[in-house]
Amino acid sequence: MYANLVNKNTQTQLTVKVGFSWTEMIFGFWTPVFRSDFKWAAILVLAEILFGSFTWGGGAFLVTLIFAFFYNRLYVKDMLAQGYTPSDEISANALKNYNYI
Incomplete structure (x- = not known):
């Protein structure tokens, strides 16, 4: 499911994914890099x-698997803190259903 966010101050719009992050699970830290979310990328x-250094790389996969459940929520909450708001009622309902707002 997707939600549309808009920043009233800068008039920029974002379409964000709500729920499990498949791109995070597959691409790991590159997902926050491509979204310019350098805090979570670091x-x-x-x-x-x-975790990968102690397990010969297996821990790194485990980190990305666990993080895939939480990353979209963290990203949306950061965007809401930066002044973005849901652009329509459908987006607001989607964020409420997943307890993002």
Whole structure:
């Protein structure tokens, strides 16, 4: 499911994914990099290095698998904190149904 967000100050619009992040599970830290979410990209890189170094890479996969359940929620909450709001009632309902707002 997708939701549309708009920033009233800058008039920019975003379409964000709600729910499980398949792109995070497949591409790992590259997903936050492509979304210009460098804070979570750095956290994810550090976690992958930390857990991957002790398990010969298996821990890095486990980190991305676990993080895939939470990343979209973290990204949307960061966007809402930056001043984005749901652009329509359908988007607001989608975010409410998944407890994002």
